[in-house]
Amino acid sequence: MTDSNKIIIDIENIAKIYKMGFEIVHALRKVSLKIRQNEYLAIIGPSGSGKSTLMNILGCLDTPTLGNYHFKEKDVNFMDDNDVAEIRNQEIGFVFQTFNLLARSTAAKNVELPLVYGGVTASERKQRAEQTLINVGLGDRMDHKPNELSGGQRQRVAVARALVTNPSIILADEPTGNLDTKTGVEIMKLFNDLWEKGNTIIVVTHEESVAKHAHRIIRLRDGLIECDEVNDNPAHDFEIKEIIES
Amino acid sequence: MFNELGETIKIAFDAIRTAKLRSMLASLGVVIGISFVILMGWILTGLDNAMQDTFDMIGTDMLYIDKHNWAGGSNWKEMRQRKDITLNQAKDFCERIESAEIAVPVIRTRRSQIKYKGQAYQASFIGTVSEHSIISSKNIASGRFFTGFEDNLSANVMVIGHKIAETVFPNEEPIGKIIKIKGRKLEIIGVMKKQGTMMMDFVDLQCYVPIKKFLSIYGRDRSFEIAVKAGSEEKLDEVRDEAQGLFREIRNLKPWAKDDFSINETKAFEEMVKSVRTTVWSIGLLMTGLSFIVGIIGIINIMFVSVTERTKEIGVRKAVGAKKRSIWLQFIIESAVLCFSGALISLIMCSVLVFAVATILPQSVPEVSFLSPTLSYELLITASLVSIFVGIVAGLIPAVRAANMDPVIAIRSD
Known part of the structure; x- marks a missing residue:
């Protein structure tokens, strides 16, 4: 945890403006945010608050209309x-x-996908994908296709895919939205484990119960940050729920 | 880069395998186009090989001094007014030419009737001397050419062409048989090999008789030719030069006078072949072009469908780090693989067809026996490369569209 203070993401006065027909939509108005290594952060807000837009920009899938974005001190805008x-x-x-x-691809092939585009050799891809699947508890499901897996297992495959390249941050957009409560809790436990191993995690959600697992909670409303607070008492109710349900 | 390429090709095959019927229908145009390329190449190769065989038989090192220009020439009227080449001029030439391996006088009829067991057949006759065997002995299938002795005696012997042997003696051994020509009886002593093809089958109707016998049957009232064998193709120019000078001298031409004879080469036939070749090419090219246009439209169409269907997949790939180039490549390769699969189908179809045609058709139409029952490797490789090229061209626009998709929008689509 020596460089836990290192800033990974630094956005300044980000704004995103869409044109939908004749209407101009201010998805984000003026958002500034610094995210450090090994933070566990939740971005919460109702639909239309701009949280998806923010996630897309943080994930470099989308570019802001205005403002600066530095990823590990590199200017993404340029x-x-x-x-x-x-x-x-x-x-x-x-x-x-x-x-x-x-x-159409097996779990292992899905997990390999980022490595394909990273130029990793086939044998190393296979080995890394399998190890990552074992780490998320799917060692026995490698050759299954998504339609042969449960929702929770599919999300675990997706998490393995996100992890396989050892990224600086993991961006999760409503990761429990399509899962039942029990499986959702399992996935949140998985994120907690990953955070404990030193990963940086950003979860975007509209559910308080999901956000409360994070150590820092950012509330968005109408394209602005409403509040940015430290969660001194992150939830640790994974085991309890499991006992109740079983 | 290469790691990615291998994976991309696998993806392309998977994509095609999951939509077999659709892919097959889409590549139908390409299948037809490639089939045209293959069949056209097959016919042209057969034609070329047949021509080459014929030239090799007749000899590519041959020159023929004749009153007429075989290739037609520009001034037919002038040629008709030329004086006939006499036997003495021809003999004189044959004795004096130095650079050539051999030169012999030749005289021929266009069409003549022969009779065997009361049946009449068409043949053409060549009167020549025994030395002609130096030119033609390798083309004798059975028996022998006539000797100098028979030549001097004006013996009643003849060597018949392949086609004559086939039609007159379908189930008999021709050697030793007697044929009637204008009431005279001639004994067959030799049979020539098959030399002609679809275009030059007149060669196989030719029969050889001693020159004196020829003159006694048909009379002297015609122009002689001189067949000159240079010895090798490289010597042609040298021999042609000497022959021209020598024959001008023999014909007593003034230095300023134009040649009153022509020196013909086997190449003259090549001109004839070329025109047939061009016809086959242009018809083939037109058909190929049309079917490729249809084929390309089909492929473009199916590739657009494929891109649209997989919008979400493109979004996911971009989200996990696929570059534009990677997405572009994926669809280009898919399109190329699609066309290549089409090419494989037509290769198989054409191979079967070609084998069937080349083995069955010549039984009723012997003129097409020049067609080979197999396709050459060059042809198969060319067809494959053409198909891949067509695939790349057809895949360009859909692939660019896929590569330029906005990942945010793509990933949200269903």
Whole structure:
């Protein structure tokens, strides 16, 4: 934890303006944010608050209309498509609400995908993908296709895919949104474990119960940060729930 | 880069395998186009090989001094007014030419009737001397050419062409048989090999008789030719130069006078072949072009469908770090693989067709026996490369569209 103070993400006065037909939408108005290594952060807000837009910008999937974005001190605004793709590949791991796995590929192949674009050899890809799947508890499901897996297992595959490149941050967009409560809790426990191992985690959600696991909570409303607070008492109710349900 | 390429090719095959029927229908145009390329190449190769065989048989080192220009020439009227080449001029030439391996006088009829067992057949006759065997002995299938002795005696012997042997003696050994020509009886002593093809089958109707016999049958009232064998293709120029000078001298031409004879080469036939070749090419090219246009449109269409269907997948790939170039490559390769699969189908189809045609058709149409029952490797490789090229061209626009997709929008689509 020597460099736990190192800033990974630094955004300053970010704004995103869309044009929808004749209407101009201010998805983000003026957002500034610093995220340090090994933070566990939740971005919470109702729909339309701009949290998805913020996540897309943080994940380098989208570019802000105004403002500066430095990723590990590099200015993302001045990068070309290839450099941005490389950042997504090497530095960021996405976990989506709808899993977004490739339906025709096995779990192992899905996890390998970022390594394919990272130029890793086939044998190393296979070995790393398998190890990561074992780490998320799916060692016995490697050759299963997504439609042969449960929702929770699919999300674990997606988490493994996000982890396999050892990214600087993991960006999860409503990771429990499509899961039942029990499985959702399991996934949140997985995130907690990852954080304990030193990963930086950003969870975007509209559910308080999800956000309360984080150590820092940012509330968005109407494209602005409403409050940015430290959660002194992050939830640790994974085991309790499991006992109740079983 | 290479790690990615291998994976991308796998993805392309998977994508095609999951939509077999659709892919097959889409590549139908390409299948037809490639089939045209293959069949056209097959016919042209067959034609070329047949021509080459014929030239090799007749000899590519041959020159023929004749009153007429075989290739047609510009001034037919002038040629008709030329004086006939006499036997003495021809003999004189044959004795004096030095650079050539051999030169012999030749005289021929266009069409003549022969009779065997009361049946009449068409043949053409060549009167020549026994030394002609130096030119033609390697083309004798059975028997022998006539000797100098038979030549001097004006013996009643003849060597028949392959086609004559085939039609007159379908189930008999021709050697030793007697044929009637204008009431005279001639004994067959030799049979020539098959030399002609679809275009030059007149060669196989030719029969050789001693020159004196020829003159006694058909009379002297015609122009002689001189067949000159240079010895090798490299010597052609040298021999041609000497022959021209020598024959001008023999014909008593003034230095300023134009040649009143022509020196013909086997190349004259090549001109004839070229025009047929060009016809086959242009028809083939037109058909190929049309089917490729249809084929490319089909592929472009299916590739757009494929890109649209997989919008979400493109979004996911971009989110995990695929560069534009990678996405572009993925669809280009898919398109190329699609066309290449089409090419494989047509290769198999054409191989079967070609084998069937080349083995069955010549039984009823012997003129097409020049067609080979197999396709050459060059042809298969060319067809494959063409298909891949077509795939790349057809995949360009859909691939660019896929590469330029906004990942945020793509990943949200269903």
